[in-house]
Amino acid sequence: MTSTAEAPVAAPAGRTAAAPSRKASRRGLAKAGVLLRRTVALAAFLAVWELAPRAGLVDRIFLPPVSEIAPALWDLAGSGRLWQDAEASLVRSLSGFGLSIAVAVPLGLLIGWYRPVAELLNPLLELFRNTAAIALLPVFVLILGIGETSKVAIVLYACTWPILLNTISAVGTVDPTLVKSARSLGLSAPRIFQKVILPAAVPTVFTGIRLAGATAVLVVIVAEMVGAKEGLGFLINSSQQNFAIDDMYAGIIAISALGLLFNHLLVLVERRFTRWRAPVR
Template identity: 40%
Template sequence: MVPELPQATPVAEPTSTRDGIPGVYRAFSIALFVLLWHVISVANRDLVHFFDPILIPGPVEVYQAGIEFSKSGQLQRDIIATVYRVVAGFGLAALTGLLVGVAVATWRPLAVLFEPVIELLRSIPPLAFLPMMVLWFGIGEASKIAFIAYAAFFPMFITTLEGVKFVDPVLVRAAASLGAKPMHILRYVVLPAALPGIITGLRLALSLSFFVIVAAEFVAADSGLGFMINDARTFFLMPQMLLGAIVTGIIGFLFNELFRLLEARLFRWRKGGRT
C-alpha cells in the first residue's frame, strides 16, 4: 500500500504594489497636492501677495471654470479634438515604428542604410519641424497628426529595435533546430520575447504624443486643449489655462493606466508588473 502524500498548500502570490494600501497612498498624495495648491493660492491672495492673485488661481476657481466650459460644451469638444489627434498620430507612429523597428533589427543591410539617418533625425527636437509640418500639410488635421506621428515614432522604433535585437539567441536556435521557418521564428519567438520592450515603447510614445499635441494646437488650431490654453493666454484667463493643462494630464494618465493594465494582463508571470 502506497502511503498518501500530503497535498501542498498553495502559496499566496504577493500583493501588487498598486493594490490595497499603496492605492490609498496614491490618492492621498494627489489630495495633499491639491490641498497644498489651495493653501498657496489663498496665502498669496490674502497674506504674502508675492504674485498678482490672478496669476495663481486655486483649485476651486479651476473647478468652476471646468463647470462653465462643460455646460457650454466647449470642454467636451476640445477633449474630443485633442484625443482624436493623439490617437490618430500615435496609432500611425506605433504601426510604422513597429514595422521599421522589426525590419531594421532583422535585416542587416536595412540597418546599415537607415539606422544612421533615423539616429540623426532623433537628435533634432520635434518642435523644430512643427512650422514645416504646417507649411507642408496645411493648418488642418493632417499637420497635427503628422507632427504627433513624427515625434512618437522614435521611442517606438528604438524600443522595438532593442527588444528584437536582444532576444535570447538560445530561443531562436531552439526554434530553428525544431524546423521552424524564419517567419515562424519571428512571429512565435522573436516578437513575443520582444513584447515587453514594445509595450514600453507604446507607453513612451503615447506620453510624448500628449506632450507635443499642446504645442501643435498652439500654432494652428481652432479647437483642442492646446487651443484652449493658448486662447486663455490671449485673454489672461488663468483658471482656463490651468484647466486645459490639468485635463490634458488626466487624459494622458488614464491612457497610461490602460496600457499598464494591458501590460499586467499580458505578463501575469511578472510579479506586480511594471510601474
C-alpha cells in the same frame, strides 16, 4: 483490544468558515493601503496648491487656488466647450499615434531582425532621431498647411521614434539561447520570428508605445497652440491671451486627466498581451 491511535480532531466549523473571510479582509486592507499610498502624494500636492495662494506665498492672480479653478472646469464642461476641445485634441493625437504604431512596429521588427536593413537605415535614423519634433513644426505647417494634416503628421513623426527605437532594441536583446534552442529544434526563420522573437519583444515594444502615448498628447497640444481653432491647446492659449487664468488652468487639468486615462488604457492593453509573464512582486 483497544487501539492506541487517536482519532483526528475535527476543526470547528466556525474556524473553517472564518478563514476565507480573514483572507478577504486582508486583501481588502491591502488594496486600501495601496490606494492610500497612491493618493497621498496627489492629495498633498492639491493641498499645497490650495494653501500657497491663500497664504500669499505666490501671486493669487497668476496661480488661483484649486477651489477657484474647479468651478471654471465645471462651467467649461457644462457649456460643452471642454468636451469639444478635448474631442478635437483626442482625434488628432489618436490618429497620429495609431499611424505611428502601424509604421514603427513593422519597421522596427524589420530593422532589428535583418542586419542589412539596419546597416542601410541606421545613418538616416541617427540623423532624424536627434531632431526634435517641435523644431520641425514650422516645416510641417509650411508643407502641409495649418489644417488637420500638419497636426496629425507632427504627432506621427514624434511618436514614431520611441516606438521604433524600443522595437529595434527589443529584437536585438532577445536571449540568443532561445534562438539557438529554436534552431536546434528545426524551426525555420519565420517560425523562430513568430514563436520566439515576437513574444520576447512585446514588453519592450509596449514600453515604447506608452512613451509615444504621452508624446502624442504633448505634441498635439503644442501644435494647437501654434495654429488651431479648437482643441485643448487652443483653449489654454486663448485663455492665457484673454487673461482667463481659471480657464487656462482648467484646460491644463483636463490635459493631465486625458494623459492619465490614455496611459491607463495602454497599461490594460499591455497586460492583455503579456499575460504569459510572471507577475513582478
